[in-house]
Amino acid sequence: MRSRRKFLQSLSIPMMAAPFAATASQELENSKLANTPVEESKTADGPILRVALMGLGGYCDRVAKAIQACPRVKITGLISGTPTKLAAWGSKYQVPESSRYSYETVDQIKANQEIDAVYITTPNALHKDNVIQIARAGKHVIVEKPMALNAKEGKEMVDYCKTAGVQLVVGYRMHLEPKTLEVVRKRREGEFGQILFFQGLSGFVIGDPKQWRLNKALAGGGSMMDIGIYSVNGARYMIGEEPIWVTAQETKTDFNKFKEGVDETIQFQMGFPSGAIASCLSTYALNNLDRFFLDGTKGFAELKPATGYGPIMARTHQGEIEFPHVNHQTVQMDEMAKFILDGKQPIIPMNGEEGLQDLRIVDAIYKAVKTGKKVTI
Numbered sequence: 001m002r003s004r005r006k007f008l009q010s011l012s013i014p015m016m017a018a019p020f021a022a023t024a025s026q027e028l029e030n031s032k033l034a035n036t037p038v039e040e041s042k043t044a045d046g047p048i049l050r051v052a053l054m055g056l057g058g059y060c061d062r063v064a065k066a067i068q069a070c071p072r073v074k075i076t077g078l079i080s081g082t083p084t085k086l087a088a089w090g091s092k093y094q095v096p097e098s099s100r101y102s103y104e105t106v107d108q109i110k111a112n113q114e115i116d117a118v119y120i121t122t123p124n125a126l127h128k129d130n131v132i133q134i135a136r137a138g139k140h141v142i143v144e145k146p147m148a149l150n151a152k153e154g155k156e157m158v159d160y161c162k163t164a165g166v167q168l169v170v171g172y173r174m175h176l177e178p179k180t181l182e183v184v185r186k187r188r189e190g191e192f193g194q195i196l197f198f199q200g201l202s203g204f205v206i207g208d209p210k211q212w213r214l215n216k217a218l219a220g221g222g223s224m225m226d227i228g229i230y231s232v233n234g235a236r237y238m239i240g241e242e243p244i245w246v247t248a249q250e251t252k253t254d255f256n257k258f259k260e261g262v263d264e265t266i267q268f269q270m271g272f273p274s275g276a277i278a279s280c281l282s283t284y285a286l287n288n289l290d291r292f293f294l295d296g297t298k299g300f301a302e303l304k305p306a307t308g309y310g311p312i313m314a315r316t317h318q319g320e321i322e323f324p325h326v327n328h329q330t331v332q333m334d335e336m337a338k339f340i341l342d343g344k345q346p347i348i349p350m351n352g353e354e355g356l357q358d359l360r361i362v363d364a365i366y367k368a369v370k371t372g373k374k375v376t377i
Contacts, residue, residue: 044071049337052077052115055122056085066329072337077115110137123218128153135164144171147355149220154359158352168352173332175348178323179314183301193298195276200231201291203283209257222263228282230307235278237348243270248368
């Protein structure tokens with residue numbers, strides 16, 4: 001198998017291209033993160049989760065900075081194909097040279113007792129091999145969404161981690177966001193009545209046309225694999241059911257930027273056992289699309305923005321939902337320590353099976369686009 005670095009170089013794709021044109025709230029959050037001092041909290045209420053970061057790109061930088069405010073998480077390893085990054089990050093986060101690995105030497109982490117888990121933030125196409133490699137080394141795995149390119153890969157990852165006796169956790173940060181969880185609580189307690197409808201709008205205008213997210217070999221698709229999966233996943237936890245069918249339609253206006261197999265915009269619909277319907281849109285061509293809306297016989301809930309990095313705004317028919325905003329990645333990583341080390345179970349699952357179910361639905365959406373037919377899940 002070719003190394004990750006050689007694979008990327010062969011495609012001439014800049015590895016670390018930033019995924020988002022940030023909203024104003026995201027830009028503010030970015031500014032705050034950029035000025036976060038690199039220092040460890042001393043108020044941990046349990047064992048420390050020692051994490052190695054794999055794929056030192058833009059999102060990984062956000063996670064690394066957020067970890068500095070985590071009482072129960074510490075960066076103890078780095079994995080990259082770029083020696084200069086290993087040196088710079090190692091110095092910044094006090095990671096010794098003995099815990100810095102290339103993609104060719106990463107198997108050596110098996111002997112490193114200072115690493116409990118590895119957080120994988122590499123391009124989508126590399127997730128399966130990366131996860132299996134880390135699980136083979138006996139370390140727990142945290143992987144960014146989408147977990148893999150398709151359900152077949154996802155199933156292999158879930159099965160391998162089970163056999164290896166390690167936990168597989170997917171970085172679904174919205175599953176831990178307080179306002180989102182409050183809406184889910186209200187729905188579970190019947191405050192919205194019978195759920196009838198969900199709308200999920202996920203999109204932004206993507207930038208650099210040469211970035212890996214617009215290369216099918218690395219991304220596995222286009223907007224659906226990056227941003228549309230938020231609406232897929234959101235429909236499931238907002239409605240509280242699993243879809244039984246999908247229909248979908250693709251629209252493409254820029255054939256130079258969005259090559260064959262890289263979707264620009266997909267509208268998709270999902271049906272649920274109770275009769276509830278979801279109508280969603282995933283796009284790389286429109287800004288100002290980050291909204292979830294849930295409607296029931298007794299009331300409604302709206303999240304807008306619903307998934308951005310900055311403060312989530314939420315309201316229901318009863319009024320605004322208000323909680324202090326805490327950096328999403330900080331909350332996520334501290335909770336990861338509790339999942340992996342304490343056995344805590346999240347309110348909304350974040351395990352490999354959760355990631356696999358999203359991939360089954362995405363597979364069905366792409367099939368519906370291709371065939372023009374309703375696809376049963």
